[in-house]
Amino acid sequence: MGVSLPCSPAIRVRSVAKSFGDLRAVSEASLDVPQGSIAALLGPSGSGKTTLLRMIAGFEAPDEGTVEIGGRTVAGPGVMVEPEDRRIGMVFQQGALFPHLTVGGNVAFGATGKGRCAETLDLIGLAHRSSAYPHELSGGERQRVALARALAADPTVVLLDEPFAALDAGLRETLREEVVGILRAAGASALLVTHDQAEALSLADRVAVLRAGRIEQSGTPEEIYGRPRSRWIAEFLGEADVLPGTAEDGAAHCELGRFTASAELRGPVDVVVRPESVAIGHGSPSATAAEGVVVERSFYGHDQLVCVQLRSGLRLRSRRLGFPAWHPGDHVRVWIDGPVTALAAADQPAEPAGTAR
Numbered sequence: 001m002g003v004s005l006p007c008s009p010a011i012r013v014r015s016v017a018k019s020f021g022d023l024r025a026v027s028e029a030s031l032d033v034p035q036g037s038i039a040a041l042l043g044p045s046g047s048g049k050t051t052l053l054r055m056i057a058g059f060e061a062p063d064e065g066t067v068e069i070g071g072r073t074v075a076g077p078g079v080m081v082e083p084e085d086r087r088i089g090m091v092f093q094q095g096a097l098f099p100h101l102t103v104g105g106n107v108a109f110g111a112t113g114k115g116r117c118a119e120t121l122d123l124i125g126l127a128h129r130s131s132a133y134p135h136e137l138s139g140g141e142r143q144r145v146a147l148a149r150a151l152a153a154d155p156t157v158v159l160l161d162e163p164f165a166a167l168d169a170g171l172r173e174t175l176r177e178e179v180v181g182i183l184r185a186a187g188a189s190a191l192l193v194t195h196d197q198a199e200a201l202s203l204a205d206r207v208a209v210l211r212a213g214r215i216e217q218s219g220t221p222e223e224i225y226g227r228p229r230s231r232w233i234a235e236f237l238g239e240a241d242v243l244p245g246t247a248e249d250g251a252a253h254c255e256l257g258r259f260t261a262s263a264e265l266r267g268p269v270d271v272v273v274r275p276e277s278v279a280i281g282h283g284s285p286s287a288t289a290a291e292g293v294v295v296e297r298s299f300y301g302h303d304q305l306v307c308v309q310l311r312s313g314l315r316l317r318s319r320r321l322g323f324p325a326w327h328p329g330d331h332v333r334v335w336i337d338g339p340v341t342a343l344a345a346a347d348q349p350a351e352p353a354g355t356a357r
Contacts (some may be wrong), residue, residue: 008035010069010070011033012071013031014067014068018048029213033206036189041208044236047212049210053191056159057090058081058082069156074086087154087157091158098134102131103130103145104121107145109149112153123186157189162193162195163179206221207221216229229343245271246268246269247261247267255312256336259340270345272340275316275318277338279336281332282333288335289334293330294327294328297326302321318334
């Protein structure tokens, strides 16, 4: 019986670096995108995510490190394969369709055959607009055509550079769900660049978080949201409050009680708490519940974000259902009802001067 070998990742990046003059845009970045998965490069403006994508696409040559696509080295020492020879499909923010070609003409451009063009138009649900021109389409339709054009060439990977950023909020949410559905139906491997945390967490199988040119953490959305490696990641990926505490013998102690922590932690720690882990009420099942008073509330119908001030003066946010309603001045008990993360206490470093793309 033969031994089946694991297939290579669709994309493998190892220790890639890129500088522009004195600016270090990307530093020692490593990344894997498994076959058939959707991954996201997430970071604030200037974090280097677009530069990293451009090195994978072949639009920039890395100063150091290697890039592999489908098990083939396309960039590295003595190797620089041109973008058109990398078997990649690109989807840009504005779609970048050819204005003089119809929808069918755009998709047929680079398609592996006439049948493939018709197949991808059916996949995106726009076969009936084959004879329309780009200016006759809505913004969402143009992005779906751009995706179809990328898929029609049977690429090894599809690279998407902020493809929803130019759309209004309502259309953006609908279209990104459609696009991910199309990618999954096609069995495509894809890498999405975005600065939108909700977009990355809700759409991707794996997320790599970049900050100042470095990948701070990568993993599943659940891992990086629920177990952030730094206070910066915790606060970047969503709402988070921090309680001062101390750690010893695998436990962290703070104003709201005692929690499991890494056995390696000793001394001062930051206990990072998300609003959905903070419970409030007039009674409490926890012996370590603290006294507090509601100071602010934002009501959203389905839920409410309640800000509570503890006796110490520290303020925490609690995300609760829309009922019962809480109001400023209400006296409550506060306790933890969900995961928390204890991290070594440290001042947050200032962002380096200069920005990357």
